[in-house]
Amino acid sequence: MLRYFNPIGAHRSGDIGEDPRGVPNNLLPYIQHVAVGRRPELNVYGVDYPTRDGTAIRDYIHVVDLADGHISALEKLLSTPDIGCVAYNLGTGRGATVVEVVKAFEEASGKKIPIKICPRRPGDSTEVYASTDKARDELAWSARFGIEDMCRDQWNWARKNPFGYSGGNPEKK
Numbered sequence: 766m767l768r769y770f771n772p773i774g775a776h777r778s779g780d781i782g783e784d785p786r787g788v789p790n791n792l793l794p795y796i797q798h799v800a801v802g803r804r805p806e807l808n809v810y811g812v813d814y815p816t817r818d819g820t821a822i823r824d825y826i827h828v829v830d831l832a833d834g835h836i837s838a839l840e841k842l843l844s845t846p847d848i849g850c851v852a853y854n855l856g857t858g859r860g861a862t863v864v865e866v867v868k869a870f871e872e873a874s875g876k877k878i879p880i881k882i883c884p885r886r887p888g889d890s891t892e893v894y895a896s897t898d899k900a901r902d903e904l905a906w907s908a909r910f911g912i913e914d915m916c917r918d919q920w921n922w923a924r925k926n927p928f929g930y931s932g933g934n935p936e937k938k
C-alpha cells in the first residue's frame with residue numbers, strides 16, 4: 766500500500782502534466798492557472814495556522830519521484846514472497862507552506878501570483894508530512910527532487926500547454 770502525500774510537478778519534457786477539468790481544487794494546478802492567465806488570483810485558505818508564516822504545511826512530492834517509488838515498491842513486491850499488505854509513505858519528509866510554494870513558483874516562472882486571503886477551508890489540517898524512514902530502509906527509495914525542481918517542471922508543462930491537453934481554451938464557448 767502506497768500512501769501518496771501531495772504529488773505536483775510534471776515530466777521534465779513538459780509534455781506530460783496535470784490537466785484538471787473545471788476549477789482546480791488543489792494548490793499547484795490553481796497556481797498554474799493563475800500563472801498562465803486563466804484565473805486572476807489564488808485564494809489562500811487560511812493565514813492563521815500555527816506555522817512559520819500562518820499558512821498550512823504539506824509534503825509536496827515530485828510526480829517523477831512518486832513514479833520511481835512505485836518501481837521500487839514493485840521490485841520489493843516481486844522479490845519478497847508472502848509480503849502481504851505493507852504500507853509505505855511516498856513523501857519527501859519535508860513540509861512547505863502555501864506561501865513558500867507560491868514564492869517558489871514565482872521564482873520558477875518569473876510570474877507574479879496575486880493572492881486573496883480567505884478563511885480556512887473546512888477540514889484542512891495544519892501540517893501534514895511523511896515519515897520516510899520505512900520507504901528508505903525497506904524499498905531503498907527516497908525522493909530526489911525539491912520544491913524548486915517541482916515548480917520548474919510544473920511551469921515548463923504549463924507554459925508549453927497553458928490549456929492542457931485540449932490545446933485550446935476549454936472555458937471559451
Ligand SMILES: O=c1ccn([C@@H]2O[C@H](COP(=O)(O)OP(=O)(O)O[C@H]3O[C@H](CO)[C@@H](O)[C@H](O)[C@H]3O)[C@@H](O)[C@H]2O)c(=O)[nH]1
Binds near residue numbers: 790791807821
Ligand atoms: O486554491 C487553493 C488550494 C489549496 N490551498 C491550500 O493549499 C494546501 C494544499 O491543498 P491541496 O493541494 O488541496 O492538498 P490537500 O489539502 O493536502 O488535500 C489533499 O488531501 C486531502 C486529504 O488530506 C484530500 O481530501 C484532498 O482531496 C487532497 O487534494 C492546503 O493548505 C489548502 O488550504 C489554497 O490555499 N488555495
